[in-house]
Amino acid sequence: MKISIIQTSLAWEDPKANLDNFTQKINNIEGGTDLIILPEMFATGFTMNPAAVAESANGDSVNWMKQTAIANNCAISGSLVITENGNYYNRLFFVLPDGEVKTYNKRHLFSFAGEDKFYTAGLEKLIVEYKGWKICPLVCYDLRFPVFARNVEEYDLLLYVANWPQIRTLAWDSLLRARAIENLSYTIGVNRVGTDGNGHAYSGHSQVIDALGAYITEPFENDAVVTVTLDKEALQETRKKFAFLNDRDNFLLS
Secondary structure (H helix, E strand, O other), X not given: OEEEEEEOEOOOXXXXXXXXXXXXXXXXXXXXXXXXXXXXXXXXXXXXXXXXXXXXXXOHXXXXXXXXXXXXXXXXXXXXXXXXXXXXXXXXXXXXXXXXXXXXXXXXXXXHHOHHHHOOOOOOOOOXXXXXXXXXXXXXXXXXXXXXXXXXXXXXXXXXXXXXXHHHHHHHHHHHHHHHHHHOOEEEEEOOEXXXXXXXXXXXXXXXXXXXXXXXXXXXXXXXXXXXXXOHHHHHHHHHHOOHHHHOOOXXXX
C-alpha cells in the first residue's frame, strides 16, 4: 500500500487556510497514492474552543475530505472538531475513495490541556478494511494507552494522527516504536509542525515504523509530504517467523 503523510504547520482556527494548504500539497503528490494521512484537528489546530470552530458531520471540512478522496481515487484520514447532539467530539474520519465515511471519536481525552472538559470521549475502536489491509486509526493521546491499541483484531497498520508538542518528543518517538513492536504491526505517526495559538511549539517527528520497530521513514521536522510503500507480504512473513501475537493475554476492556 502506498501511503502519503503530510506534516505541516496549521493556521490557528482557520479551516479555509488549512484546507487550501492541504489541497495544494495533495495536488503535488506525484504518481498517486492509496492513503493520505493528515494530523489531528487538521482544519483548526488543537483548540479548546470548539464552539467557535466545530462543524457538523456534513460540514465543509468533511465534504472536502470526500471530494479529495474521490478526485484522487484514494482514502484520506485525519481528525476534526465535530458537533453532534449538543456534544463536541475530536472525531477521526477515514474516507474511502468512493466517499464512504468511517469514524472514530477519540477515546482518551487529554485532561492535561482540559480536553475532557470540552469534548466527549468515544468508546468504540475502529478497524477499517481497505485494499486487503486492516487499519486501526487512533488519535494523539491514545498513544499512551497500549491496552486500547492492543492488536486483538489482527490489524496490519496502526496509525496515530496528532498535535504532539515538541517538549514531549521523546515520549512520542518511544511510544510509537513500542506500539509497533508489541503489536507486530506497521505503525505510522503523523504530527504537525509550527506554533499554535496557545504558543505551543511542535517539531513534527512524523514517522513510519515496521513491525519490528525499525524506521521505514525516520522522524523528520520539516514541512513535507512523504510517501512510502508498505509490503503486507513482508509483514505476514515477519508474523510467521516471530509469532509473538499468539501469546497475547486475553482481557476485557471496560
